[in-house]
Amino acid sequence: MTYSIAILGASGYTGAELIRLIAEHPQMTLTALGANTKAGQSIAEVFPHLRHLDLPALLQIDEIDFAKIDLCFCALPHKTSQEVIARLPGDLKIVDLSADFRLRDPQAYQTWYGNAHAAVEQQKEAVYGLTEFYRDEIARARLVAGTGCNAATGQFMLRPLISAGVIDLDEIILDLKCAVSGAGRSLKENLLHAELSEGYHAYAVGGTHRHLGEFDQEFSALAGRAVKVQFTPHLLPANRGILATGYVKGAPEAVHAALAAAYADEPFIVVLPFGEMPSTRHVRGSNFCHIGVVGDRLPGRTIVIGALDNLTKGSSGQALQNANLMLDIEETTGLMMAPLFP
Amino acid sequence: MTYSIAILGASGYTGAELIRLIAEHPQMTLTALGANTKAGQSIAEVFPHLRHLDLPALLQIDEIDFAKIDLCFCALPHKTSQEVIARLPGDLKIVDLSADFRLRDPQAYQTWYGNAHAAVEQQKEAVYGLTEFYRDEIARARLVAGTGCNAATGQFMLRPLISAGVIDLDEIILDLKCAVSGAGRSLKENLLHAELSEGYHAYAVGGTHRHLGEFDQEFSALAGRAVKVQFTPHLLPANRGILATGYVKGAPEAVHAALAAAYADEPFIVVLPFGEMPSTRHVRGSNFCHIGVVGDRLPGRTIVIGALDNLTKGSSGQALQNANLMLDIEETTGLMMAPLFP
Amino acid sequence: MTYSIAILGASGYTGAELIRLIAEHPQMTLTALGANTKAGQSIAEVFPHLRHLDLPALLQIDEIDFAKIDLCFCALPHKTSQEVIARLPGDLKIVDLSADFRLRDPQAYQTWYGNAHAAVEQQKEAVYGLTEFYRDEIARARLVAGTGCNAATGQFMLRPLISAGVIDLDEIILDLKCAVSGAGRSLKENLLHAELSEGYHAYAVGGTHRHLGEFDQEFSALAGRAVKVQFTPHLLPANRGILATGYVKGAPEAVHAALAAAYADEPFIVVLPFGEMPSTRHVRGSNFCHIGVVGDRLPGRTIVIGALDNLTKGSSGQALQNANLMLDIEETTGLMMAPLFP
């Protein structure tokens, strides 16, 4: 069976990545592409790299006939997404890639994002989209909230350690390095090539990055107590890839064993042999997440490093994985492509 | 039916690209990977980005049982390739990615490469591997010689113009820009990141690049007279992609029409609407070649620009396309993936 | 003696480059920095890399007391510059880095830039700022029009060849590759890191780039007849540097000799030994221009390649060189720094 798919926000980077992946999916057809600011343009104009595909032109979102859509991906900006989703048919299956439905507590949402939530009803039914940990709920969900790309990386590294009780919950540091496509296709001076290439810096230092809302929610739920990590993101001169270096207190072997056990049967999460380290270039363009563990020279301290492609496993690949579950398609369908190296 | 495939020279960039593509090919299985200098290592050690694949460890070439192989890709260095192929079974189907069998005239080979050919017999049966122009011969061939990546780019741009007689054959200039993976994975000071990034330069200036041997052979055969182009390659700070700017004398509309007609039914060669220009980033990681045409302000002069990924359509993708033909598999199988952007 | 200097448009890349250079100039003091959109900000806010300098905060241009200024650099956008300069004191020495005063013929200006010139009177006294060829006029000038960065590169390569009569004037092709800072600090989608890095493309193909107005004006004046070159610029994934590959018809030795003779006494123009090729990385951050010559395999054809830093010799370094002349300071003062490599 082939399902009819819509993408809202098709002119951004996560939209392009969804098209790239779905174009080769044997059970999905792209029926409608919405992009308000570029409506009327062909995909060849907006994304010349996709010009070989036979795709419909971009539409205003309200021009789309959702009755014909089996599942809709929302790759819209934060805040816009909740406004749009509030008006979509109530029985439409939706995978949202924005931040709008990730935080279950509307108060937490307001704290991190600065505005009252505009779709509180829809929020109640949203399932958090970290596939490997919410698989069953996602399969039954109508609305899935894709995780933040940084939040996904950190959770893949840390959730099994919290669950297994092998690390000190009050001493977790995540030093994360993210490529520039994570910031989207928006016109900001600090995203210009001349500002970014050949340099790097930290941002949102001190615990102000919004993905901390997800870490707090998920890690605390998992531990049954408040868990607050330190998290410092850095912007790097590359287009794709997140690498996060985690500093934890716990026995290295126990940390590695907990991760290896947690992901033994996961097709996309690869725990490297003890002592081996991942690299963003080894996951680029793929849906894989590589995790490495090594013990520090200081006894009882362990370094955990995770790497994934922010546009694939960090957002659009994850979204497709969730959509597969929601449509009862084999979970890995369309997602087993190898990374692009060099 | 599934075919059993070997790759010799699996530890270089074209070898890695072959594995990436073949891993998803529905009718091919990678049975043997040869790489003399890294024999004994697993693919995860040599190419960690391919560690999710269930592949055999690297072997010495003479450890491979070629009786079980349906088709063998040779991704070995120039000169090594002819020595190895001379010793392989005489009925083994081979796609060679090196320069060794591209020039039909052994004297021309010696002129451009500086040594006598060591496999003159095998050379006689070799078919030039530019798929779109040698399709029938390739389908019947035992040994196919993959083209140079620069040579492929230039020929896609110029062959239809020579055939159609729409340009001055004595006034052709190709100014070509190539990414660094074209130089392979060899340890040379000028390929270090610190030497290359943030800079660019021309090399082999003045008509000394070996791919001119292919241009001379092919264009002259096509024209029925000697055709010698000017060709200047430049090295650019990027990993993948060739963009060649061609300066020809002929009417822009006739040039565009000749290209459009020649490639109307080709799945991988995309002639852009008149006046649109290609970019390497729109073909990266794909088997597509984009070609644009625009008229210059000087009457009777036309600029033709072609772009492809040197590792895919320029070598390993082309090789797989040829292998599909040789094994009577649908030609586009395993090659329709979209480019990776950004 | 120390001169008092103002920079208008101090918040762009050419403004920053002027500050970098003048900060170390022994006979100049930066008295006023104008930048309307960022007026009120400190230089540390606008350019943190200049925070060690003791500089005045940015001002609105009309807040500046020009009576105290010995020389003013205008690094404003095209069109804005002529409007501002028309209102500045008529005896103020000015070096303009915009395109506004480069074309002597107001009609030519209108043709290339699309609007009537708003400062025709000032235009009459403007001297074209290609230092090595207008040195005496510049020393006596009140208003000097800095050249385009591409126009400078091409003229350094070609003027001596036209003057010496060693090339065919109707067969000149300039294939130019420019880094991204040449496009300035403006917010355009195609200047984002994720759009530019790892890729390259041609733009303004077919003879539409505005710097052709300068080539036409200068080359024709030099030759005493109309000279129209073919010129194709390309955008490269690097921050600084222009490399232009020139295809001319003429004897290689004569071409090299003409260049060597023309620049024998020039401190900044380096003609490489015959057969050696320049690289942008060897001039980055410096005021040098390197030029190489090689003969093609086709008799009577020669390749000339020039390289310079678009922000230094291509604009701000050139501007300072001109200012030195206008203030009767030794021409090379503040400009002999070595390139930054790697």
Next chain:
Amino acid sequence: MTYSIAILGASGYTGAELIRLIAEHPQMTLTALGANTKAGQSIAEVFPHLRHLDLPALLQIDEIDFAKIDLCFCALPHKTSQEVIARLPGDLKIVDLSADFRLRDPQAYQTWYGNAHAAVEQQKEAVYGLTEFYRDEIARARLVAGTGCNAATGQFMLRPLISAGVIDLDEIILDLKCAVSGAGRSLKENLLHAELSEGYHAYAVGGTHRHLGEFDQEFSALAGRAVKVQFTPHLLPANRGILATGYVKGAPEAVHAALAAAYADEPFIVVLPFGEMPSTRHVRGSNFCHIGVVGDRLPGRTIVIGALDNLTKGSSGQALQNANLMLDIEETTGLMMAPLFP
């Protein structure tokens, strides 16, 4: 007065950086350049970006007449340096940029570097070259051991905090990101452009990087007790720049105050206003080190971030600063150039 200077190891990146800086130094003349593997070549051959300088050709080290040299920089590889310095005249002033004389305890040297020290006598008189903290000893020294570039960065961030007693000495984490020129000009597969660009990874994870020997020596001496930090370096796709993110336990304001006080009179160490963050692009090519401080959301935890150019303040700039002191030249001479941005 002008001093006569020699550089041994002039063909590497730190050698090139020394030449770049000294070429503009008003009181130094480059008299001899040693580079055994490239002896006989001109500087234009080895470093075309320095071709405008009037410099002697490269020599074998034993061809140099050290009697005419006032001060010698050794930019040789580790281990080679000690062997060469052991044979140099005993009264020659030397600034060594290698790791060979940084560790005062020969046993510690052997532990970190794996071999017995071959110049134990010379080691005894060596002064550790972190200028801002060993200024007086350096001024009187004959042999100064330049610090590691990572070690310099971390010490600038942490020494004042240890001295002031404002942080927990057992809870210091340094997550460091280094550009590729820090690895030198050596031919290693992992330094190729195609391997490095568009990706990043950690290396020497777990406390195995040799610069930890310097941290241990210096921090422990400062604290009067053993201090062992956690240190994880990462390799980034850029040519120059180190950015280190330090996680400490202490009050943010006290941390900032301690740094501001320590560096109030230092010309090269810039403590940013509280809450501002440095970037490698704001120090590139300069001798400045920028340090920023911000408090984490977790009470009592502070993030300190330092940035410098590994080739300048991290090695060759520091070396020149030390040489100035040793020759009784004003310390900042030749080192006040602004960073190169973009």
